[in-house]
Amino acid sequence: MIRKIFQILVLVALGAGSAAGAADARLGAVHLVASEAAARVTLDISRFMGERFFTLDRPFRAVIDLPQTRAGRGLRLPRARGLVAGMRMGLRPNGALRLVLVLHSAVRLHAAWAYSPARGHELVLTLGDAPGAGATAARYTIPTPIRARHEPLNTGRDIVVAVDPGHGGVDPGAIGPDGLEEKTVTLAIGRLLAHRIDEQRGMRAVLTRDSDIFIPLRERREIARRAKADLFVSIHADDVSQRDIAGASVYILSLRGASSEAARWLAERENSADLKGGIKLSDKSSTLASVLLNLSQSATISESMTAARQVLASLDRSVPVRKPQVQQAAFVVLKSPDIPSMLIETDYISDPLEDRKLANPAYQRRIADAIFRGVCAYFREHPPAGTLFAEERQRELDRLVARNR
Numbered sequence: 001m002i003r004k005i006f007q008i009l010v011l012v013a014l015g016a017g018s019a020a021g022a023a024d025a026r027l028g029a030v031h032l033v034a035s036e037a038a039a040r041v042t043l044d045i046s047r048f049m050g051e052r053f054f055t056l057d058r059p060f061r062a063v064i065d066l067p068q069t070r071a072g073r074g075l076r077l078p079r080a081r082g083l084v085a086g087m088r089m090g091l092r093p094n095g096a097l098r099l100v101l102v103l104h105s106a107v108r109l110h111a112a113w114a115y116s117p118a119r120g121h122e123l124v125l126t127l128g129d130a131p132g133a134g135a136t137a138a139r140y141t142i143p144t145p146i147r148a149r150h151e152p153l154n155t156g157r158d159i160v161v162a163v164d165p166g167h168g169g170v171d172p173g174a175i176g177p178d179g180l181e182e183k184t185v186t187l188a189i190g191r192l193l194a195h196r197i198d199e200q201r202g203m204r205a206v207l208t209r210d211s212d213i214f215i216p217l218r219e220r221r222e223i224a225r226r227a228k229a230d231l232f233v234s235i236h237a238d239d240v241s242q243r244d245i246a247g248a249s250v251y252i253l254s255l256r257g258a259s260s261e262a263a264r265w266l267a268e269r270e271n272s273a274d275l276k277g278g279i280k281l282s283d284k285s286s287t288l289a290s291v292l293l294n295l296s297q298s299a300t301i302s303e304s305m306t307a308a309r310q311v312l313a314s315l316d317r318s319v320p321v322r323k324p325q326v327q328q329a330a331f332v333v334l335k336s337p338d339i340p341s342m343l344i345e346t347d348y349i350s351d352p353l354e355d356r357k358l359a360n361p362a363y364q365r366r367i368a369d370a371i372f373r374g375v376c377a378y379f380r381e382h383p384p385a386g387t388l389f390a391e392e393r394q395r396e397l398d399r400l401v402a403r404n405r
């Protein structure tokens, strides 16, 4: 709510916010490997922008929309082959580039983002059970949810939750007395949480990592921004010196921690640092930009607090909780000025008992489920505009009003 008021104020003050702009991604090439029963389509895209896809029947088609993406100059679509009877491309009124694959038969569609330094970002579409597709997608990072969609695009959008398994790759995080590494625990819980979110109608998850790789903290926030996340949840299981401390705690950013990052944002605003909701910082004077950024950051911290309280309350109902209040600290990973963010210390890996508990898949699931229920409760009460959750809440309110008339 606070953010909505803030955005209205800003839009009124500035005349209007513009959404599309120089920050578009470019589709450089489309590759097709196909047999009669399966196909793999690889899209070379200049940067990660997220995607939406769904299928249509009679004739069977797979439709992929790439938000804020343009076709590169001279881009040519591959010729029909095997399962793929044809391919076409067009620009949607909302600025998304739409790719339509006409198929000879109905098959399952999977999409996964991959990245490698040599080849950059790729969106890999797997139709049917294409050989070798799994290996391609697993090559590295930014996986997006694998989910085919049948509903039309202009119904309520999904709420996007960025799930950030802490540490990874060369950074193992804390190490328990039995040698259990934090990065392993956070990835397991993160995957379980992402899965629960993807199962929920009207919600989808974006994992900042889905394998044992190192991703810098700022890049984790960037992944959330590019996916237009409504919430960022970082998962940890850290070390403490006192052995008798156990239980979960939930952190959000402190205002003091926010101010140092604001300066950096302002310095970067020439490049791409525009706020969610179409508020551009790049064309403002530095004073106005700094005021806008601070307003946005404090609104975001207050939303983070609301969300974090829900998650902490939910954790408290199923696992031991260390502190009954949400904690505030200056974690770098929480410093998004426009995405409500929280960091969850699920438990302390340094405790020999907790170490064993954290290694247990059933306990990992209990934590993931509790986080999910908290996140869900938050969005039911505070659904972002334009989402399925917002539509449902509106219907609920209408019913209440009708009953009390």
Ligand SMILES: [Zn+2]
Pocket (backbone or CB within 6 Å): 166, 167, 173, 174, 182, 235, 236, 237, 238
């Ligand atoms: Zn950690």
